[in-house]
Amino acid sequence: MTKEVRIKIKSKFVSKYRNGFPLILQDAIINQKDLKDEGTIVSLTDEKNSFIAKGYYGRQNKGYGWVLSKNEHEKFDKGFFKNRLLTAINRREPFFADKETTAFRIFNGEGDGIGGITIDYFDGFYLINWYSKGIYHFKQPIIEALQESVDFKGIYQKKRFDVKGQYVEDDDFVMGERGEFPIIVKENGVNFAVYLNEGAMVGVFLDQREVRKTIRDKYASGKNMLNTFSYTGAFSVFAALGGATRTTSVDLANRSKPKTIEQFSLNGIDYEAQDIIVEDVFQYFKYAGRKNLKFDLVVLDPPSFARSKKLVFSAEKDYTKLLKETIAITEDQGVIVASTNSSAFGMGKFKGFIKKAFEETNTQYKILEEFSLPEDFRTIREYKEGNYLKVVFVKKLG
Known part of the structure; x- marks a missing residue:
């Protein structure tokens, strides 16, 4: 009880x-x-x-x-969770019908009425993310509710509720059939390799879907592109498919290189014609400055918080400084895709960071367009912090 x-x-x-x-x-x-x-x-x-x-x-x-x-007599049983799940799934009907995109979020925490849990869809497989021991206490009725609400190949889970809010290692498989990894999913017609059995991150961040498409369709053609904190190179893949002359992907994690090679190869792109660099991004900026390297298109999407051997980065405190270094290696008339997933501040403050960085480098700029979370990452107006993603396309005017 x-x-x-x-x-x-x-x-x-x-x-x-x-x-x-x-x-x-x-x-x-x-x-x-x-x-x-x-x-x-x-x-x-x-x-x-x-x-x-x-x-x-x-x-x-x-x-x-x-x-x-708000019902004092509400029972948090399978029926309650199933009702919330079905409502959320029905809202995503257009996503399920889209053959060009087979990976998206079907349940987004408090945005769909249950804070502390998200559920993502990967071409027939479902991935539940539990963010506290509290919500995990309701694991059985939630999984039973999901099982009754969708047709699925398999269900996986990630526990992210140790004392630091990080991933807890465990067997990720829940039920159904075990996937043969990688699962190949599509996003706007582009292939991605996804692993639901390899720790906290699966291979692609679904919340940047519209940003990647915009880079491919509007900004990449003929451009020399730098992708920092590149993870598995998703932005680089979209840029290459959009006609970028060359992409450079930089990430500190050793596994980023083979993962990025895999994503390029899945899409018929010659990875040897691209630069894939395993290095601390902060050090790479210094190297690029010394070598006078310049890029036409730069994606700057650091984690909210990062710690390397030499420094600690916090988006709230350090984004302006990092953006100033980015401005220095961006061509005049080039575009910077400034992005953050920090929920500690809103779009207004983020634009303030951008303004300050350009002012302190005596550089003119123009905001071209901006993005927040896509439609499947549902949020509610009563909790603005839930709409954490802020992306601004900025043109450096010189």
Whole structure:
């Protein structure tokens, strides 16, 4: 039997939760000491003990759990989860019908009504991401609900709920048939190799789909392109297919090179005609500066937080400095695709970083277009932090 606890909310937060804010903040709770076991069902009340909302206790880096319902008598059983799943799946009908794209998100946490969990689709295989012990407590009814809601080849999972919010190693297979990896999926007609059995990252970040397509269709032709923090080279593949004269992919991880070669090869691109470099991006910028290398198109998509042997990078503190180094190696009239997945700040502040970087380098610029999360990464207006992706195409005018 799942425990239930009433937690009192400080008066200054009450209207926030009555208006639909979904994240249970540590600072909002008066009686934190009553929260002991993750997975406990919690009823939020005001200081006069009037009911506000109902959810679960589960710690992740964002907070202490998520609100799931405004119904005081709601049961978080298979029926509840199945209802939320079916609603989300029905919203993605156009994606399932698109033969050119066979990898997308079918459930996006609080955007689809259940914070702490996401589910991605990879050509018949489903991948569940659990972000706290709290939501993992409901594993059985959620998996049963998914099993009853979709036709699937196989279901995999990733646990991302150790104390640092990182990936927990475990057997990722849940049920159905085990995949023969790599699974080859399509994104706007481009092939990607996906591995659901190799740790936290599967081979492609689905939230950048529209950005990659835009690079291919509008910006790559005839350009010399640099892709920093390149992971498996997805931006480079799209640029090459869009007619880039050459791509350079730079990433610190040793596995980035064979993974990038694989993605190029899957799409009939001669990887030997491209540059694939395993190096700390921060060091590569220094090298490019010394050699006076210049690029027509640069993708700058660093992690929100990164630690190398020589430095610690935080997008909130260091993006402006990194962008200044990018400006220095971008040709006049060249385009920088400035991107961040940090939820610590919004688009306005991000554009402020861009403005500051260009001002401090005495360089004129023009914003060409901007992107946030694609449609399958559903968000809600009551939780702006959920729309974490910010991408701005910036032309360097000189």
